Amino acid sequence: MFDKILVALDTSEHAGPVLAAAGELATKYQATVRVAHVLEMGFAGRAGQVPLEEKAEVQKAVDDAVAELVSKGVNATGTVRAAQHGRVAGELCDEAGDFEATAIVIGSRGLTDLEGVLVGSTTHKLLHLTHLPVLVVR
Numbered sequence: 001m002f003d004k005i006l007v008a009l010d011t012s013e014h015a016g017p018v019l020a021a022a023g024e025l026a027t028k029y030q031a032t033v034r035v036a037h038v039l040e041m042g043f044a045g046r047a048g049q050v051p052l053e054e055k056a057e058v059q060k061a062v063d064d065a066v067a068e069l070v071s072k073g074v075n076a077t078g079t080v081r082a083a084q085h086g087r088v089a090g091e092l093c094d095e096a097g098d099f100e101a102t103a104i105v106i107g108s109r110g111l112t113d114l115e116g117v118l119v120g121s122t123t124h125k126l127l128h129l130t131h132l133p134v135l136v137v138r
Contacts, residue, residue, distance in 0.1 A: 002029040006096045008106040008126070011053065011061045015107065018137045019065050022105040025135065026074045034099045035065045035078040038088040043047060088113075091127035096132060105135045108124045 009015055019035075026033045041049040058108050062078035069076035083091035096104055106123050117125040128133055 002026075002102075002103045003031050003101060004101045005029075005031045005033045006092070006099055006101040006104045007033055007034050007035045007065070008086055008092050008104060008122075009059060009062060010107065011037070012107075015061070015065070018105055018107045019068060019138045021067050021135060023072050023074055025103070025105065026069070026076075027072065028062055031074075031102075033069055033074055034078060034095070034101065035062050035069070036094075036095045036099075037062050037078075037080050038091060039082045040085045040088060040093045041082050042085050049084070051082070055080075061076055061082055063119060090123045092122075093129045096130060103133045103135065104130060105137060108136045108138045120131040 002025060005022055005026055007018065009018065019079055022033055025031065039055065039058055040052045044050045058080055066076045066078040079095065081091050081095055104126065106126060106130050108123055115135055
């Protein structure tokens, strides 16, 4: 049922419970896990697109998450993808398709209440864009 699980990872303190839940699910179903982080890109005039996060920090977070899962016996890999600011959910859907995921695990943490109403959180957008089962971890 859940043989390939995509874990949407951010670099916040909320990532721990997401990773733990994905690890438990993967262990139970003997699933392969892909840890994915989408590096948002902003536009900086003549400089063009620039990352809104430090690339090395993001890659380290993904590598550490994969190592943690592997240490628990989970078959895991990681990837960092880039997307324009506000298009993270679509990029996660693309990664889920490329990985042939059968489920997605993501945190519920998002924007502030006002920003969530005006912009919409990545989790909310993902729920509307994907046809896959999504485990939202609080």
